[in-house]
Amino acid sequence: MPLQNEYIQPHILDPSLQWFNPPRQYQVDEKALIIKPDAQTDFWQKTHYGFTPDNGHFLFAELAGDFVLSTTVIFYPRHQYDQAGLMIRFSPDCWLKTSVEYEPDGASKLGAVVTNHGYSDWSTQELLPFRNQISLRIRRESSDYIVEYLKEINLWVQLRMAHLFEDDGRQKVKAGIYACSPINVGYEAQFTSLQILSGRISQA
Numbered sequence: 001m002p003l004q005n006e007y008i009q010p011h012i013l014d015p016s017l018q019w020f021n022p023p024r025q026y027q028v029d030e031k032a033l034i035i036k037p038d039a040q041t042d043f044w045q046k047t048h049y050g051f052t053p054d055n056g057h058f059l060f061a062e063l064a065g066d067f068v069l070s071t072t073v074i075f076y077p078r079h080q081y082d083q084a085g086l087m088i089r090f091s092p093d094c095w096l097k098t099s100v101e102y103e104p105d106g107a108s109k110l111g112a113v114v115t116n117h118g119y120s121d122w123s124t125q126e127l128l129p130f131r132n133q134i135s136l137r138i139r140r141e142s143s144d145y146i147v148e149y150l151k152e153i154n155l156w157v158q159l160r161m162a163h164l165f166e167d168d169g170r171q172k173v174k175a176g177i178y179a180c181s182p183i184n185v186g187y188e189a190q191f192t193s194l195q196i197l198s199g200r201i202s203q204a
Contacts, residue, residue: 007061007176007194008033008071017176020058020089032074032190033059035084037181042081043097044113045120053182054092060176061196063140068197069175070137074190077102077132084179084189086136088145093118094166097178098136098147098159100127102187110134112147112160123160141200143169 007014010030025036035057042053063069073084085099098112101124111124135150147160167173175196179189 004195004197007196008191013059014061016061017059018061020060020174021055022059023057023179026057032192033177033194035179035189035191036185037082037084037179037187037189039181039183039185041180042182043087043095043115043178043180045093045115045118047120047122056178056180058087058089058174058176058178059194060087060089060174062172063175063196064170064172065198066139066141066200067175068137068139068199068201070135070193070195070197071177072133072135072192073177074133074192075100075102076188077104077108078186079181079183080104081182082180082187083182084187084191085134085177086138086147087174087176087178088138088140088164089174090164090166094164096138096145096147096160096162096164098138098149099178100134110149110159112162114160114162114164116163116165125159138175139200140173140175143167 082102083099087097089095101109107126109124110127139146148156
C-alpha cells in the first residue's frame with residue numbers, strides 16, 4: 001500500500017519541511033498553519049505582464065518518485081490576486097502553482113500557472129459563487145503533473161496536465177504549499193492539512 005505522511009498537524013510542522021522566503025507572520029495552532037503573506041510577494045515569470053517576482057512564501061518537502069500532494073486551505077482575501085495553494089518547484093525558471101486568486105470586483109480565478117524556460121502561463125476558470133475554502137492536489141507521474149481540485153465529496157476534477165522541462169522523472173523536487181499577496185498585506189491563509197501519498201493513484 002502507498003505510504004501517506006501528514007506534514008501539517010495541530011501545533012506541529014513536520015521537521016523535514018523547509019521555507020523558501022518565510023513570511024514575517026505565520027503560526028501553527030490547534031487547527032491550521034496560518035500564513036499572513038508579506039506585501040508585494042508573488043511567483044511569476046515574464047509572460048504578458050513583463051515582471052519577474054520570485055519572492056512568494058513556499059513551505060516544502062523534497063520528494064522523489066511518484067507522489068500525490070494535497071492540501072485544504074481556508075482563505076480571507078483583501079486585495080486583488082491574493083492567493084494560496086500548492087507549488088512544485090525546480091528553479092525560478094521551472095515550477096507550477098495552483099490556487100484561487102482573488103478578484104474583488106468579479107469572480108475569483110481557480111487555476112494553475114506553469115512556468116518553463118523562464119516563461120509562465122496561466123489557465124483559469126471562474127469560481128462562482130465565491131467560496132473561501134478549497135482542497136487541491138497535484139499528482140506527479142514520472143515527469144508529468146496532474147493538477148486537480150475537489151469539486152464535491154470524493155469528486156476530484158482536473159484543472160491541468162503539464163510537463164516541467166527540468167524534470168527527468170528521477171531527481172527530487174520541492175513540493176508543498178505557498179501563499180502570496182502581490183499588492184498589500186491583510187490576506188490570511190489557513191492550511192488545515194498537507195498530505196503526501198507516495199506512489200500513484202487512479203483518478204477519483
